[in-house]
Amino acid sequence: MSDVDDQAVPIDQAEARSMLPFLLAAGILVLVVIGIVIATLMSPAEKNLTDSGQLAVAARNFIQSRSAGGALDPTVVCKGFDDNRSPLKTAVEGGPKLDIVGLADPKIDGDRATAAVTFRADSHDTTATWNFTRADTTWLVCNS
Known part of the structure; x- marks a missing residue:
């Protein structure tokens, strides 16, 4: 078979x-x-990113450099930045952890801008008008 x-x-x-x-x-x-x-x-x-998005990144970088009493990072601020006139001065003195909540109403005029930045320090939200200046392609936090 x-x-x-x-x-x-x-x-x-x-x-x-x-x-x-x-x-x-x-x-x-x-x-x-x-x-x-x-x-x-x-x-x-x-x-x-849009200019508004770039401003939010600049604000976040500044807040992160100052969070929990951190030293000021000179790469996120304008030349001649006066830390005594910082938009975070009162919040940084206590040394809390800081977080950005939001950025609203950006007004851009060439290489200068302002925006209402809201940040949180110890569960308390604070909104202030911040000044920015564009250096090359990066926005920096300024006193005025």
Whole structure:
């Protein structure tokens, strides 16, 4: 009793297989990744923000540098910034943790701007008008 399923089927392995399709796919993947990296470097996400968004980032950076009595970071303020006239002066004196709540009513006039910034210190919200100046492409917190 011989059955057809029991017979060995010869396999022709004389045909050489190529790595070319795999190498082409890998090459295309590398080109796509390089394209994404170049696009990210040419247009970083922070440059895609509106002026209002950039002002909010400047306010957040300033508040974070002063949170819990931290030292003033000179890269987030204008040249000649007077810490005694800081918009956070009364909040920083107690050394609480500070958080930005929001930024409203930005008014931009060239490289100068004002906005109502609300921040929280010890569960108490305070809103004040802050002054900003644009230096190159970055907004900085100023006294006036």
